[in-house]
Amino acid sequence: MKDHIKEITRFQQHVIAIGSGGNINKIFSLSKKKEGKPLTIELLREYYRELENVSIEERISRYNLKADRADVIVPALSIYINVMRWAGADEIFVPKIGLSDGLIQNLWAGIQSNKQPSNITQA
Numbered sequence: 001m002k003d004h005i006k007e008i009t010r011f012q013q014h015v016i017a018i019g020s021g022g023n024i025n026k027i028f029s030l031s032k033k034k035e036g037k038p039l040t041i042e043l044l045r046e047y048y049r050e051l052e053n054v055s056i057e058e059r060i061s062r063y064n065l066k067a068d069r070a071d072v073i074v075p076a077l078s079i080y081i082n083v084m085r086w087a088g089a090d091e092i093f094v095p096k097i098g099l100s101d102g103l104i105q106n107l108w109a110g111i112q113s114n115k116q117p118s119n120i121t122q123a
Helices: 002-009 022-031 042-050 056-063 073-087 099-112
Strands: 015-018 089-093
Touching: 002 056, 015 073, 022 042, 022 073, 042 073, 042 089, 073 089
Parallel strands: 015 089
Antiparallel strands: none
16 A cells, blocks of 8 residues: 555645545544644644553543544554655545545536436436
8 A cells, every 4th residue: 555655646746635434534523623624644643642542441431432433543543644644645634525425426516517427327
């Protein structure tokens, strides 16, 4: 993964990450950042250090995490941090809309503008 990310971003001047999913959404929520504002890689590193030093039970009570989130959020942060570092991205945007919702909106916009993909039929 590291080699692939480095390869595809090698000639990019400025890389900005986009995150989607429960772990990055929870970190964004904990950060109290305004919607549309990015999280920095340094902020992710701070959350990583903070969360890795508390037990799963403390993550649940102190940060209001669900049990199935409390045990995976630290490894997830490690992945985000490494991917951003390998890509040379200093910040990550966390859109309120999820990946699947975004794809559906994109398909619908194509249908509406009569640029309908050949494998999509209009209802």
